[in-house]
Amino acid sequence: MAVSCIHLVLLLCLVPATVASPRRNLRISPTDFAALDAVAPSPADASRPTTFFEVDRPLRPPPGSSGPCSTLLLSGSFAFTFTKPPATAAYSAPPCLAAAGGRASAISLAVLEWRATCQGVQYDRIFGVWLGGAELLRGSTAEPLQNGVVWSVSKDVTRYASLLAAGNSTLAVFVENRVDGGLTGVYYANVTLHLYFRRTPTRPPPAVSPADLIVPMSRGLPLNDGLWYKIQNATDVVSTSVTLPSNIYRAVVEVFVSFHGHDEFWWTNQPGADANGPFREVTVRVDGVLAGAAWPFPVIFTGGVNPLLWRPITGIGSFSLPTYDVELTPLLGKMLDGKAHEFGLAVTNAVDVWYVDANLHLWLDPGSTATAAGLVSYMAPELAATATSSRTTASRQISATGWVESSYGNITTNATQTFAFDNTNTGDTVNQTTVAHAGVAAMGRAGVLYYSARTHHSFPLLLDSGADQVTVTHGLEETTVAAGLWSSGPRYQSLRNTQRSSVVGGGASWGIRQTYRYEATDGCYSRNVTSSGYSIVSDQSSEACVKGPLR
Ligand SMILES: *[C@@H]1O[C@H](CO)[C@@H](O)[C@H](O)[C@H]1NC(C)=O
Ligand SMILES: *[C@@H]1O[C@H](CO)[C@@H](O)[C@H](O)[C@H]1NC(C)=O
Numbered sequence: 001m002a003v004s005c006i007h008l009v010l011l012l013c014l015v016p017a018t019v020a021s022p023r024r025n026l027r028i029s030p031t032d033f034a035a036l037d038a039v040a041p042s043p044a045d046a047s048r049p050t051t052f053f054e055v056d057r058p059l060r061p062p063p064g065s066s067g068p069c070s071t072l073l074l075s076g077s078f079a080f081t082f083t084k085p086p087a088t089a090a091y092s093a094p095p096c097l098a099a100a101g102g103r104a105s106a107i108s109l110a111v112l113e114w115r116a117t118c119q120g121v122q123y124d125r126i127f128g129v130w131l132g133g134a135e136l137l138r139g140s141t142a143e144p145l146q147n148g149v150v151w152s153v154s155k156d157v158t159r160y161a162s163l164l165a166a167g168n169s170t171l172a173v174f175v176e177n178r179v180d181g182g183l184t185g186v187y188y189a190n191v192t193l194h195l196y197f198r199r200t201p202t203r204p205p206p207a208v209s210p211a212d213l214i215v216p217m218s219r220g221l222p223l224n225d226g227l228w229y230k231i232q233n234a235t236d237v238v239s240t241s242v243t244l245p246s247n248i249y250r251a252v253v254e255v256f257v258s259f260h261g262h263d264e265f266w267w268t269n270q271p272g273a274d275a276n277g278p279f280r281e282v283t284v285r286v287d288g289v290l291a292g293a294a295w296p297f298p299v300i301f302t303g304g305v306n307p308l309l310w311r312p313i314t315g316i317g318s319f320s321l322p323t324y325d326v327e328l329t330p331l332l333g334k335m336l337d338g339k340a341h342e343f344g345l346a347v348t349n350a351v352d353v354w355y356v357d358a359n360l361h362l363w364l365d366p367g368s369t370a371t372a373a374g375l376v377s378y379m380a381p382e383l384a385a386t387a388t389s390s391r392t393t394a395s396r397q398i399s400a401t402g403w404v405e406s407s408y409g410n411i412t413t414n415a416t417q418t419f420a421f422d423n424t425n426t427g428d429t430v431n432q433t434t435v436a437h438a439g440v441a442a443m444g445r446a447g448v449l450y451y452s453a454r455t456h457h458s459f460p461l462l463l464d465s466g467a468d469q470v471t472v473t474h475g476l477e478e479t480t481v482a483a484g485l486w487s488s489g490p491r492y493q494s495l496r497n498t499q500r501s502s503v504v505g506g507g508a509s510w511g512i513r514q515t516y517r518y519e520a521t522d523g524c525y526s527r528n529v530t531s532s533g534y535s536i537v538s539d540q541s542s543e544a545c546v547k548g549p550l551r
């Protein structure tokens, strides 16, 4: 039942009457769209596949690195994959890693590259890549054109170094696709790992280098479908029972999430009128206690609202979805007893269907077989939410402080998350902003600061759908300031990524303007790119730091 329901939902061919449907039709079926596309201006060179891309910064290895050493991990074709097992390949650490000493700490940068093509009539589809059950990458495919589409995405996967260096495991790739009823597009994809190594091995700093162990919170192989859990409603809690090693001194959970079916456009729901209004969050629970939350960036997939809005520059986060970190260190007190604990994930207000899973990043004490930990304080007031007929707001704060005694000493960590959400929906326009602050500080005796990080996220989104023009203005802003004994000096990272896309006259013309500005202690990157129809009309990028060397 569940499967056939999702089946229907993803195709949107039938909406069961009992389920409230989205207010607007924000999806055009690919077969209908193919008819539209036939009259829209076509790519300059229609004899070759068109390249779609997401604006992102190039990934540069730290100075003095060697590499890359590139390994094709999996090459697959994905036709009718619904309810079928994922494609898998045996993984063992590439020989060049053994040559570099074999340790995770030899890796200075690891990049996972996804490259894929598709031709014909097909929806944009969701896909995931897992190694040993831990999700590494989740993306939306590019919705194809008759002449074909090709795209690639590269993700920094250095934080999974321990998994990449560990012995044999299984790489799994699932692209949720169907080829039937007029849908012809088959996705072909290659997954390649590029490794860069430190020339001179250095002992990595504790707590801030990649985790020593990654424990997946996902569905295990063998199975049909992706390894993600599917959450269909607001009361559903999916959970993974995990017995943890006894010498953990830091723990972070990383959440992967995407929304589909009736909740693909959750942010357009009108309070009262549409299913559960426009507010959504993923909550993380440990043994039933709220440990943290992720307030999602409203990713718009390549077929969303109007597919032309994302051609050829795809929506922010669509080819590689953002993930969300929650610090669990203050709560370690109850996890170190050698017993199984329940790690749960839920989605507030969820409507069918949310795909979620997570990775538990654990740092282990090299100097002891058992650490001790205790909770000092914990505060998590109920979600505060208000709704009128057109405006919805929500806010939340979660804060915990706890100590961990390890061979590094007795270190007290506090972690706080603060969220604010504001959504105004007038019918023609949706104006939404999500703001999230997170702070972590780990202090030893006599006020020694071991590490601290403050992050700020802001996700503004404006959808303006007039009679003759649809415009989406979307932004992702992210700032991180890190400090402490274990950080390699003060660190600063700031990203401002803004995209404005519009379609006029139902597809007679369309254009995208994107500005991407990244400034960090380790370098800068900025790019301004403008497209009109399928053509790039201006594209400037620079790796100079406008403000000079950043501190
Ligand atoms: C995948 O790699 C194979 C072998 O190099 C190549 O022939 C094929 O075109 C690649 N496919 C994609 C989608 O890049
Ligand atoms: C991994 O698998 C390969 C091939 O099956 C085998 O030769 C090797 O010994 C295995 N390595 C480990 C660490 O299990």
Ligand SMILES: *[C@@H]1O[C@H](CO)[C@@H](O)[C@H](O)[C@H]1NC(C)=O
Pocket (backbone or CB within 6 Å): 232, 233, 234, 235, 236
């Ligand atoms: C919520 O979803 C779960 C899992 O599919 C199901 O068991 C439960 O009955 C659903 N609850 C409601 C209220 O629909």
Ligand SMILES: *[C@@H]1O[C@H](CO)[C@@H](O)[C@H](O)[C@H]1NC(C)=O
Pocket (backbone or CB within 6 Å): 372, 374, 403, 405, 410, 411, 412
């Ligand atoms: C660690 O420090 C905390 C707070 O100062 C204290 O309550 C706790 O007892 C200490 N733990 C150990 C094992 O000394």
Ligand SMILES: *[C@@H]1O[C@H](CO)[C@@H](O)[C@H](O)[C@H]1NC(C)=O
Pocket (backbone or CB within 6 Å): 399, 401, 414, 415, 416, 441, 443
């Ligand atoms: C966490 O510790 C830092 C350093 O002592 C302090 O500035 C901050 O206010 C603390 N945060 C919370 C939520 O207790």
Ligand SMILES: *[C@@H]1O[C@H](CO)[C@@H](O)[C@H](O)[C@H]1NC(C)=O
Pocket (backbone or CB within 6 Å): 422, 424, 431, 432, 433, 462
């Ligand atoms: C969108 O809402 C924000 C408040 O969250 C407001 O500052 C901004 O002016 C609004 N923008 C538009 C175009 O209405």
Ligand SMILES: *[C@@H]1O[C@H](CO)[C@@H](O)[C@H](O)[C@H]1NC(C)=O
Pocket (backbone or CB within 6 Å): 515, 526, 527, 528, 540, 541, 542
């Ligand atoms: C992008 O445009 C902004 C002004 O809108 C300008 O300050 C910046 O230098 C431009 N960046 C590049 C790489 O051209």
